[in-house]
Amino acid sequence: METVRAAERELMARLPEGALMQRAAAGLAAACADLLGRVYGRRVVLLVGSGDNGGDALYAGARLARRGAGVTAVLLAPERAHAAGLAALRRAGGRTVEITATAETDKTADTAKNGDTAKTADTAKNGDTAKTAETADTADTADTAKTFETAEHAIRNADLLLDGIVGIGGKGGLRPDAARLAAFADSARCAVVAVDLPSGVDADTGEVRGAAVRADLTVTFGTHKPGLLVDPAREYAGSVRLVDIGLDLPGEPVLEALQHADVRRLLPVPSGESDKYRRGVVGIAAGSARYPGAAVLAVAGALRGGAGAVRYVGPAGDAVLARFPETLVSDRGPRQAGRVQAWVVGPGAGDDASAVAEVLASDVPVLVDADGLRLADRDAVRARTAPTLMTPHAGEAAALLGVPREEVEGARLASARELAARYDATVLLKGSTTLVADPGGGAVRVNPTGTAWLATAGSGDVLSGLAGSLLASGLGALDAGSTAAYLHGLAGRFAADGAPVGAHDVADAVPEAWRDVRDLAD
Numbered sequence: 371m372e373t374v375r376a377a378e379r380e381l382m383a384r385l386p387e388g389a390l391m392q393r394a395a396a397g398l399a400a401a402c403a404d405l406l407g408r409v410y411g412r413r414v415v416l417l418v419g420s421g422d423n424g425g426d427a428l429y430a431g432a433r434l435a436r437r438g439a440g441v442t443a444v445l446l447a448p449e450r451a452h453a454a455g456l457a458a459l460r461r462a463g464g465r466t467v468e469i470t471a472t473a474e475t476d477k478t479a480d481t482a483k484n485g486d487t488a489k490t491a492d493t494a495k496n497g498d499t500a501k502t503a504e505t506a507d508t509a510d511t512a513d514t515a516k517t518f519e520t521a522e523h524a525i526r527n528a529d530l531l532l533d534g535i536v537g538i539g540g541k542g543g544l545r546p547d548a549a550r551l552a553a554f555a556d557s558a559r560c561a562v563v564a565v566d567l568p569s570g571v572d573a574d575t576g577e578v579r580g581a582a583v584r585a586d587l588t589v590t591f592g593t594h595k596p597g598l599l600v601d602p603a604r605e606y607a608g609s610v611r612l613v614d615i616g617l618d619l620p621g622e623p624v625l626e627a628l629q630h631a632d633v634r635r636l637l638p639v640p641s642g643e644s645d646k647y648r649r650g651v652v653g654i655a656a657g658s659a660r661y662p663g664a665a666v667l668a669v670a671g672a673l674r675g676g677a678g679a680v681r682y683v684g685p686a687g688d689a690v691l692a693r694f695p696e697t698l699v700s701d702r703g704p705r706q707a708g709r710v711q712a713w714v715v716g717p718g719a720g721d722d723a724s725a726v727a728e729v730l731a732s733d734v735p736v737l738v739d740a741d742g743l744r745l746a747d748r749d750a751v752r753a754r755t756a757p758t759l760m761t762p763h764a765g766e767a768a769a770l771l772g773v774p775r776e777e778v779e780g781a782r783l784a785s786a787r788e789l790a791a792r793y794d795a796t797v798l799l800k801g802s803t804t805l806v807a808d809p810g811g812g813a814v815r816v817n818p819t820g821t822a823w824l825a826t827a828g829s830g831d832v833l834s835g836l837a838g839s840l841l842a843s844g845l846g847a848l849d850a851g852s853t854a855a856y857l858h859g860l861a862g863r864f865a866a867d868g869a870p871v872g873a874h875d876v877a878d879a880v881p882e883a884w885r886d887v888r889d890l891a892d
């Protein structure tokens with residue numbers, strides 16, 4: 371987030387004080403109004419932390435109050451709440467509930483004990499304040515419980531809840547009092563809007579440590595924070611709306627997502643001079659007596675990926691030919707199977723280590739999947755001169771990294787990068803958010819088309835064949851992996867259309883995905 375902060379600093383130096391926050395708050399209030407439909411008479415609750423994220427919530431609350439909403443701000447650290455934002459809310463007729471900090475978790479309780487009369491004066495002046503913290507001496511456990519109870523009551527009766535606890539300034543997991551408010555937000559019946567990002571998620575990595583707010587909508591400012599696009603944080607964010615506050619972000623982004631127009635530019639299209647060999651031949655070394663279906667599905671994907679021919683090597687030749695008579699089947703090992711422009715090795719391959727070693731020793735691009743990942747020698751992968759694309763799911767990535775699966779699922783971005791660095795290979799990490807990372811660093815590609823309907827046995831085999839075919843037709847590993855994931859996701863959506871499908875249905879829908887990209891780009 372340092373780039374965002376630097377861009378904000380630069381812009382703030384050129385703008386009148388508070389202008390950026392006003393832009394943010396205006397966009398936030400507009401998004402809330404859209405969600406509410408009618409603003410007048412609605413009950414809006416703001417969860418307000420001690421930083422500028424709370425300030426955004428307060429200013430947006432003031433705007434909604436001016437349009438007739440009944441707005442209550444729950445102040446997590448009343449003495450440190452954004453002063454101008456709070457004043458604006460009060461001027462607009464908003465109410466406040468002041469959380470008395472749990473003594474052992476927040477030093478502001480001590481400040482209060484020293485006689486913080488400003489708070490009392492404020493509340494007295496503003497007669498509609500729900501909590502009356504007479505003197506600081508009453509800041510005991512019972513008082514704390516009471517303020518939380520008041521907050522919970524307000525949240526239970528709200529039509530809309532804004533989470534302004536922390537934004538990009540949040541450090542580590544939410545502290546206990548903030549976590550308690552996040553839990554209230556979780557049980558709220560109304561829509562929850564996160565300000566900039568759901569409190570408790572890491573803006574840079576998408577990691578979630580401990581409690582975090584689950585939002586229906588996140589209104590984010592200036593730029594999509596990388597964490598909002600990667601699970602698990604993505605799930606906490608709900609849908610994401612970007613408010614342009616005029617930031618000019620320098621440098622390379624951490625994440626990027628292909629769009630239709632990008633994919634169309636990448637898709638190989640045969641020309642007048644093409645023949646089947648010039649379009650590229652992809653070799654599939656997959657399947658076993660136990661898992662012949664993996665070979666069939668990988669070939670099914672490969673036939674739809676742009677290569678001019680698919681060569682199959684392995685013990686499932688009969689099954690492959692029965693389904694796809696156009697396949698060139700060889701009963702010899704990969705080394706003797708004839709020339710290919712790229713290999714796919716591993717799906718359903720069992721323990722055939724020699725096929726994996728032979729393929730890795732070739733000088734053409736190689737995609738390693740499934741069993742192949744376990745059997746691939748790391749030094750052999752690192753020593754390759756042609757590109758290597760590895761396509762693990764979280765469990766396979768965890769085994770390669772020597773960590774529990776949950777660790778990969780909780781830190782997808784870091785895991786994909788780490789694996790790419792260790793193997794000096796491009797890594798496509800499959801799952802709820804598919805990421806493709808190059809070994810040299812640079813922006814990681816996040817696939818925007820995925821759907822949970824793809825979580826069906828064998829759909830990874832289809833993806834391998836598809837990506838291998840794109841490698842054979844000349845795309846680099848990053849482009850082949852991300853283009854395949856894009857088409858695969860679309861194909862999953864078209865095939866499923868809201869109902870369960872098998873992996874072969876996904877393969878059958880790839881041409882439809884291809885046409886969609888070609889026809890709808892721009």
Ligand SMILES: NC(=O)C1=CN([C@@H]2O[C@H](COP(=O)(O)OP(=O)(O)OC[C@H]3O[C@@H](n4cnc5c(N)ncnc54)[C@H](OP(=O)(O)O)[C@@H]3O)[C@@H](O)[C@H]2O)[C@@H](O)CC1
Pocket residue numbers: 378379382390391392394419420421422423424426535536537538539540541542543544545548565566567591615
């Ligand atoms: N800059 C700009 O121009 C613009 C910025 N904008 C907005 O500002 C936001 C960034 O504001 P920010 O930098 O004030 O930090 P913020 O996210 O409010 O958090 C810091 C506060 O949280 C606290 N805290 C920290 N960790 C915590 C935890 N684990 N659990 C609980 N509390 C924790 C921390 O407490 P402390 O550590 O100081 O005790 C501190 O008080 C940004 O996301 C966007 O919304 C927009 O208006 C556009 C213009």
Ligand SMILES: Nc1ncnc2c1ncn2[C@@H]1O[C@H](COP(=O)(O)OP(=O)(O)O)[C@@H](O)[C@H]1O
Pocket residue numbers: 740763799800801802803804820821822823824825826827828829830831832833858
């Ligand atoms: N929850 C999910 N949301 C979106 N895509 C998913 C989800 N779960 C799995 N997928 C996708 O489904 C495919 C499953 O592949 P994989 O795990 O290799 O299964 P298999 O080995 O059975 O083929 C991958 O493309 C993966 O990204």
Ligand SMILES: [K+]
Pocket residue numbers: 423533534535536537564565566567568569
């Ligand atoms: K927030």
